[in-house]
Amino acid sequence: MHPISRNPTRLFYQPVIGFLALAAFALLGYALWLCLHNIYLMGTKGTQFVGLQNFVRLATDWRGLQALWRTALFVALATSAEVVLGIAIALFLDKEFRGKKLVRAVILVPMIMTPVIAGLTWRFLFNAQSGMINYWLSTVGIAPVDWLGNPNVALYAVLVADIWQWTPFVVLLAMATLETIPKDLVEAARMDGASEIRVIWHVILPMLRRTLAVAALIRAIDSVKAFDLFYIMTKGGPALSTETQNLYGYTVAFTNFDISYAMTIALFLTIVTNIALLLLNRFAMPKGVR
Amino acid sequence: MSQTRSVSTGISAVMAAALVAVTAWTGGAAAQDKPFAGQRLSVLMVGHPTTDAVRKALPDFTAATGIEVDLEVVPEADSVPKMMLEFSAGSGRYDVVEASSIHIKGFVGADYIVPLDDFATKYAAFYDKADFVPSYLTPNIVDDKLYGLPLFGESSFLMYRKDLFEQYGIAVPKTFDDIEAAARTVKEKSNGEIVGITMRGQQGIQGVYIWASYLWGMGGSFLTDDGKSALDTPEAAKALDTFARVLRDYGPVGVANMGWEENRLLFQQGKAAMTLDATVNGAFNEDPSVSTVVGKVGYAPVPVQTANAKGGSSSLAVFNLNVAKASQQQEAAWLFVSWATSKQQQIHSLDTDPNSGVTSLAAMDSEAFNKRYGTFKEAMLASLANGNPQYIPTVPQANELVNNTGIAVSKVLAGTASAADALKEANELNNAALTR
Numbered sequence: 001m002h003p004i005s006r007n008p009t010r011l012f013y014q015p016v017i018g019f020l021a022l023a024a025f026a027l028l029g030y031a032l033w034l035c036l037h038n039i040y041l042m043g044t045k046g047t048q049f050v051g052l053q054n055f056v057r058l059a060t061d062w063r064g065l066q067a068l069w070r071t072a073l074f075v076a077l078a079t080s081a082e083v084v085l086g087i088a089i090a091l092f093l094d095k096e097f098r099g100k101k102l103v104r105a106v107i108l109v110p111m112i113m114t115p116v117i118a119g120l121t122w123r124f125l126f127n128a129q130s131g132m133i134n135y136w137l138s139t140v141g142i143a144p145v146d147w148l149g150n151p152n153v154a155l156y157a158v159l160v161a162d163i164w165q166w167t168p169f170v171v172l173l174a175m176a177t178l179e180t181i182p183k184d185l186v187e188a189a190r191m192d193g194a195s196e197i198r199v200i201w202h203v204i205l206p207m208l209r210r211t212l213a214v215a216a217l218i219r220a221i222d223s224v225k226a227f228d229l230f231y232i233m234t235k236g237g238p239a240l241s242t243e244t245q246n247l248y249g250y251t252v253a254f255t256n257f258d259i260s261y262a263m264t265i266a267l268f269l270t271i272v273t274n275i276a277l278l279l280l281n282r283f284a285m286p287k288g289v290r
Numbered sequence: 291m292s293q294t295r296s297v298s299t300g301i302s303a304v305m306a307a308a309l310v311a312v313t314a315w316t317g318g319a320a321a322q323d324k325p326f327a328g329q330r331l332s333v334l335m336v337g338h339p340t341t342d343a344v345r346k347a348l349p350d351f352t353a354a355t356g357i358e359v360d361l362e363v364v365p366e367a368d369s370v371p372k373m374m375l376e377f378s379a380g381s382g383r384y385d386v387v388e389a390s391s392i393h394i395k396g397f398v399g400a401d402y403i404v405p406l407d408d409f410a411t412k413y414a415a416f417y418d419k420a421d422f423v424p425s426y427l428t429p430n431i432v433d434d435k436l437y438g439l440p441l442f443g444e445s446s447f448l449m450y451r452k453d454l455f456e457q458y459g460i461a462v463p464k465t466f467d468d469i470e471a472a473a474r475t476v477k478e479k480s481n482g483e484i485v486g487i488t489m490r491g492q493q494g495i496q497g498v499y500i501w502a503s504y505l506w507g508m509g510g511s512f513l514t515d516d517g518k519s520a521l522d523t524p525e526a527a528k529a530l531d532t533f534a535r536v537l538r539d540y541g542p543v544g545v546a547n548m549g550w551e552e553n554r555l556l557f558q559q560g561k562a563a564m565t566l567d568a569t570v571n572g573a574f575n576e577d578p579s580v581s582t583v584v585g586k587v588g589y590a591p592v593p594v595q596t597a598n599a600k601g602g603s604s605s606l607a608v609f610n611l612n613v614a615k616a617s618q619q620q621e622a623a624w625l626f627v628s629w630a631t632s633k634q635q636q637i638h639s640l641d642t643d644p645n646s647g648v649t650s651l652a653a654m655d656s657e658a659f660n661k662r663y664g665t666f667k668e669a670m671l672a673s674l675a676n677g678n679p680q681y682i683p684t685v686p687q688a689n690e691l692v693n694n695t696g697i698a699v700s701k702v703l704a705g706t707a708s709a710a711d712a713l714k715e716a717n718e719l720n721n722a723a724l725t726r
Contacts, residue, residue, distance in 0.1 A: 040726060041378045042396045042686040128544025129556060149491070149546035151704045237493025238546035239704040240697055254371035256690040256723070 034263040041257035054264040063240065064265060067248040068272070070155065074244060075223040078162050083216050085163065086170025087208065091200060093171070094178045104175070111168040119232025122161040123148065126233075151241035154234050158242055161229050166222070170215045177211040178204070217280065224273045245269045326622035327356025333626065334373055335388040336366045336609060340442040340647060343639030344630050351629050357622050366390075370689070377402040382616035385623040388441060391429035391608040391679070396686030398432045403612040405435035409624035416628040416635075426608045426649045429679050438610035439631040442647035445673035446503060446605040447666075449557065449571065450564045452588040454484065462588065465595050466507060466532050469564065473540035476563040486540030488553050488562040489533075493700035495682075496549045498692050499605065500566060501699050502681055504529040507603035509596040512683045512691065512720075519720035521695065521713045525596075530709035534702040546703050558583060566592060568607070569673060572666035573646040589669035591676065606677030608649070646670075687723045694719040 038050045058064055093103060110118065125132050126147035134144040147157040181204060189199045227246050230236065236243035236251065243251075245265065253262030335341045341363055348359050362384075364372060370393065376383040377400070389397070397403045410417055417439075419427070426440035448469075450462065455472070458479045463469045473486025490496040505511065510525035520526070537545050542556055550567070554574055557565045558581040565571070574580055575587045592604040611627040613620050629635060636653040639645045646663045648654055660667065683691050698712035707715075 041374050042400060042689075043726060127552070128547075129542055129552075129561070144543050146544050146546070149544040149548070149704070151546075151706055154547070234547060235492065235494055237696075237700050238491075239493070239701040239706045241704070241706075251693060254374075255693050256687075257374055258690075258726070 031263055031267055034260050035267055037260050039259040041259060050260075054261050055268075057261065058264055058268055063243075064245065064248055066240065067243050067245040068269075070242070071224060071244040071246065071269070074155065074159065074162075074226065075220055077159055078166070078223045078226075079216055079220045081159075081163050082167045082170050082219050083212055085167045086215065087174055087205075087212065089167065089171045090174035090178060091204070093175060107168045107171055109168075110165045111172075113165070115165070115228035116232055118161060118165050119229045122157075122164075122229070123233045126157050148234055149238055151239040154238060154242045158229055158233050161233065162223070162226060165229070166219060170212075170219065173211050173215045174208060177208055181207050217277065220280065221273070221277065224269070324356040326619070326625065328358075329356075329619050329622045330358040330360060331385045331619060331622055331626055332360045332362070332383060333386040333388075334362050334364070334369060334384045336369050337363050338366075338442060338609070338647075339643040339645045340609075340639060341388070343643040343645055344441075344635070346642050347635055347638060350635075351626065354629070355622075355625055357625060359626060377614065377616070380616045382614065382618055384614055385617040385619055386611055386613055386626055388609055388611055389438075391438075391440075391610055392682050392684045392688045394429060394437055394610065394612070395432060395684050396688065397612065398437055399686050402615055403437055404615050404617075404620060405437055406439075406613060406624055406627070407436050409621060410436060410628070413621065413625055413628070416625070416632040418633060421633045421650050421652055422631075423649050423651060423654070423674065425606060425674060425677055425679065429606075429608055429684070430610055438612040439627050440608045440610050440649040441631055442645070443606070443608040443649050443674075444569045444647045445607070445670060445677040446500075446566065446568050446592055447572075447669050447673045448564065448566050448590045448592055449575065450588050450590065451560075451583065451586055453586045454480075454563045455588070462590050463564075463593050465593050466504060466536075467595070469566075469593060470532070470536045470540070473536055473564065477540045480563075485542045485556070485562040487536060487564040487566070488542050488545070488548070488556045489537060489566055490548050490550060490553045491537060491541075491545040491700070491703050492547055492549045494696040495692050496696075497699045497703070498696045499682065501530065501533050501695075502605065503566060503592045503603045504533045506599055506601050506678060506681065507592065507594045507596070508532070509598050509600065511600045512680075512695070513685070517685070517724065519691070519717045519724065521698070521720060522710075522717040526713050527709040530699060530702050530713060533699070534705075534709065537703060538705070546700060560586075568605070569666070569670045570646055572670065573644050573663060576663070576665055577644070585665075587665075589666040591669065591672055601680055602676040602678035604673040604677050605681040606674070606679050607681075685724065687720075687726065690723040691720045694723070 035054055036049060036051060037047050038053070039047050089107070093100070093107075128134060128144055128146045128149060131147070133147065137143075137145065145153065148154050186199060186203055189203050194202070225246055226244065227250065230242055230244060230247050231250075234242040236247050246269065249262050249265040249269065252258050252265060335344070345361055345363070348361065352358055369387075370389065373384060373387045373389065377397070394403075410419075422440060423443065426443040430436060430438040430440065448463065450472075454460075454476060455462070458475050460472045460475055461468070463472050469487060476484055476486045489500045502512075505526055508525045508529040510523055510529050511520050514520045542548070542562065544552075548556075553565060553567060554571050556562050557571070558574060560582045572587075572589060576584055578584050594603050611630060613623040613627060617623050631649065633650040633652040636645075636648045636650040637656050637658070639648065640653060640656060640658040640662070644662075648659065653659060654667075654671075663670070682688065685691070694716045698707075698716040701707040701712045702709045
């Protein structure tokens, strides 16, 4: 039999895959080339091949390592908080009530909002002098908190904004899955006398597991790349307390114009992220999602 | 082959004839007046009242020269990365860019912008060198060549509440110790209701821009005479200690994340007795539609602590228009640069926008300027006269030095490091950057 008649669809997808692969490898090759040179836009010395010098510099760069740790912390906290809150809200909304559609629409608002607007809004809310949050605290007699100006608090303030913006994403996925769960299964469990908590734990959550694993994976990838909220709310300050690896790479590239080193940071972050996500995929994902 | 040549010669002859005919028909003189009519310039500028005024007047420029202008306006922080990417690629995407004078040496060193002297002699219709505030023009001159013209400029000064100072019996501060004492008095006598002094403390250029007043005023500097970092000196440590202490003890809550806007608003709302910031803030303080302290603000030069300062303690920030090396239309670009900075356009800008940062002497002497900004004009001119062109370093690595220094300032302000330690670290990083 002629190969084309065996699978004619390959003519449609093979060129596309080939082109995407080519683009990916070309970019990766260029990125590697950048990492092995010393491209510095403000320099007058020209470009030289420097071997692994940029990687050695990164391995001993205290600021970069701290930024990496901060990124890991932020990803872990943001992802877990968003998934837990997301399930809780989805379960809470998984009932028939008047205005359900409206509530669902309202819940999506933070996610749809441009991160710059969200960042500015939270920046004003967290403003120590005239922000709403400190005003509300003052009405119950709590002294003003320096949300974005205290290095011990600022990262968590940005975290709150991130959770507010992205929990709806988890809610959305969880709600969609909840609607596909056969109602009779849940009813049967209740008929057998299972308490509501047992129903959720033993019947509903196992069915949500795949969805939640995918949601967590997507949120983790997005949190590694989080940039806009940090840039708008704190610009990495105070005292570097909110500088993630991504933001550090941006500063090196677009403040210092040290393009090669910035690319090294970005490439390193990509590699670390890939390894972490592969591990997550290997150990946290239920079989069948993989 | 020969046939091809004869055909092309024929075409050239026809074109030449047509050109002569067209020139004769339009009268020749018009072509002389508008040698670049029909060219289209791409211009990158920074969001600012001056830029708004230029945009509104663009039809005048097109009417006078026949040159069309595509104006792209972005926030200051984004403008430099944007132009750097185009410059380094040699793309010619922008014919004219607006940049702070701290970048000029870097641009010249990397061969990104062109000298304008030849254009200035050839096309001087809008250009009047003597009309520029001299200290604004100087940063544009590198190795005796003119690389740009100043579009707007500003200095910094101390703003204080005359009413509160009178009420509490405080004299206008002349040293940084005076500032601290005044801030303490305000805080104590107002029972903490009014913040003693507010300044920008955000990590990065915001905090560094203000702290530099303390650095110079205490006798320190960013760089030594031979171009090394000079931040590990006792003067610099004292400057940072004093700056951080006055803000921590008598400044507003949240100061470590306050930029220009937050700081300006706090003072405009009457919640602080003093602030040290750019002269443009005067225009906001005196604008009744946004300020509750109109007429209550006094303006004084930035304090100095020592008689042996290495440079003035007030800033001199100038934004200039430069012509890109990769531009294919450098003459037309020069015409735009000289028109946008001409005295006619600057005087006109006072009627259309709150443009207190004019660089033209004639505009500063105009009635409109005196009417609007008379209350702080003298203090502003005094600050300008002492304005320090090296206030923020102008070496090619300036951005990186500011970034490193900003981290030190932020750490001390947030209380996570001592001034001496933080500055020692910044000093090492700056020296590494300077040898790159």
